[in-house]
Amino acid sequence: MQFYAKSQDALALKSDVLVVGLFEGGSLSETAAAADKACQGELSKIIEREKFKANAGASLLLHHNLGQSATRLLLLGLGKQSSGKISAESFSSALQALANSIKSYRSATFALNGITVEEQSPQWQAQQLAQTLQTSLWRFDQLKSQKQPRPALSKVTLCTDKASLSTIKKGLSEGQALAEGINYARELGNLPGNICTPTYLARQAKSLSRNRPELSVKVLSEKQMKEMGMGAFLSVSAGSDEPGQMIVMEYKGAAKSTAPYALVGKGITFDTGGISLKPGAGMDEMKFDMCGAASVFGTMKTLLQLKPKINVVAVVAAAENMPSGGATKPGDIVTTMSGQTVEILNTDAEGRLVLCDALSYVQKYKPKTIVDIATLTGACVIALGSHAHGLYSNDQALADSLLAAGVRSGDRAWQMPLWDEYQKQLDSNFADIANIGGREAGSVTAACFLSRFTKEAKWAHLDIAGTAWKSGSAKGATGRPVAMLVNYLLNPA
Structure with missing residues (x-):
């Protein structure tokens, strides 16, 4: 899909459909008012006759010639105005509905003139438009023998005033890049475990770096991890015929002396629970247990498009969690890279085991901050x-930055407690720490476990177990929290 920004009169542009905004209560956007004037008030009469309320996401398609050069006119409800502005939520709802309304047309024109969103710039509006259209119209059908028909929409023109033209173009570029990253994360998440293995993810990383001098990739083998003392990670991959992979991607957009931001993704490409076997019902969805890793891949893909002047090191801890004669057993004790010992009381609490060694490893890069992303606990789904996303952090400034990035991107998190009082639930009679803390506050104690390995770093943990994918008829990966992560990296303060 191609996006264009023009400082022309939207009514004069030819396309299959011109989209004009209306506000709940009868107010017209600037372009809608111009169209109404051009047709001597005929548009207002139609709106009144059809009783179009213009609530956010409502639409009305008109085949009338009402002064526009486009073949059709689509009225798009933008919701209520307050002091001349609409909420970001209303704008997002309108865009979601817009994608479905115009997908069958080859070209569409949309005018931003006179549409103001609370606490958001025209650049943000353009970014949201491009991102929403591309993610809404994306299809995952590469594994089907019969492909779905592709949406026809291939050209979208956004009209604005001349003063805003450069920022609108920038917003469209950002939105396209974000959409590519989000859709890439969704693709990786949707792939089944017999295709998307740890080795497959390693190949994906190398493919991303091809002809990209700003991105370097290295993959640590199980032999190398053993030499580094990553006993926790290796305890998870021990039961699988698929070797675990520690994938390291370094994006270098700033000087070598500039400390990087670090991302760490949980990449359990399939999670049976190991010896602590999960119930069979719904186990197919455990292919989504690598969605933390997928979001890291999607973020890196977006950064490669935008080329910000920052450094980022991304570590993906990729493994399968399988039962076998060589699998880790409940009660086994392993030694982590940090030297701390862990009693594994439940082999289904495996994400924290691969992550703790990845978190220890990434600290050798002396990052400014570390953010790990993981489909870690069912308890977080119950809570939020x-x-x-569930957000935990040992640094309030970092937590605030991530929360703000979530609001700006519409990909929100909620901060959860990380209090010392919870730590005692992880006490073990036989090792330094147990890998589970009982039924109470399961998401909190999982974060407390990870905090034992990040004491010297500014660190945050995102539990995305409830947000990474959808079940039921809409089953599939969501691509979250790519938008939040990119927003944070571009605006870390």
Whole structure:
């Protein structure tokens, strides 16, 4: 899909459909008002006759010639105005509905003139438009013998005033790059475990770096991890015929002396639970247990498009968690890269085991901050549902930055407690720490476990177990929290 920004009169541009905004309560956007004037008020009469309320996401398609050069006119409800502005939520709802309304047309024109979103710039509006259209119209059908028909929409023109033209172009570019990253994360998440293995992810990283001098990749083998003392990671991959992979991607957009930001993704490409075997119902969805890693891949893909002047080191801890004669057993004790010993009381609490060694490893880069992303606990799903990521951090400034990035991107998180009082639930009679802390506050104690390996770093943990994928008829990876991560990296303060 191609996006264009023009400082021309939207009514004069030819396309299959011109989209004009209306506000709840009868107010017209600047372009809608111009169209109404051009047709001597005929548009207002139609709106009144059809009782179009213009609530956010409502639409009405008109085949009338009402002064526009486009073949059709689509009225798009933008919701209520407050002091001449609409909420970001209303704008996002309108864009989601817009994607479905115009997907069958080859070209569309949309005018931003006179549409103001609370606490957001025209650049943000353009970015959201491009991102929403591309993610909404994306399809995952490469494994089907019969492909779905592709949406026809291939050209979108956004009209604005001349003063805003350069920022609108920048917003469209950012939105396209974000959409590519989000869709890439969704693709990786949707692939089944017999295709998307740890080795497959390692190949994907190397493919990303091809002809990209700003991105370097190295993959640590199990032999190398053993030499480094990563006993926790290796305890997870021990039961699988697929070798575990520690994938390291370094994006270099700033001087070598500039400390990098670090991302660490949980990449359990399939999670049976190991010896602590999961119930069979719904186990197919455990291919999504690598969605933390997928979000890291999607973020790196977006950074390669945008080329920001920062350094980022991304570590993906990729493994399968399988039961076998060589699998780790409940009660086994392993030694982590940090030297701390862990009693593994439940082999289904494996994400924290691969992550703790990855977190220890990434600290050798002396990063400014570390953010790990993981589908870590069902407890987080119970606590927050599917709307917000669970956020834990040992640094409030970092937590605030991530929370703000979530609000700006519409990919929100909620901060959870990381209090010392919870740490005692991880006490073990036989090792330094147990890998589970009982039924109470399961998401909190999982974060407490990780905090034992990040004491010297500014660190945050995102539990995305409730947000990384959808079940039911809409089953599939969401690509979250790529938008939040990119927003944070571009605006870390």
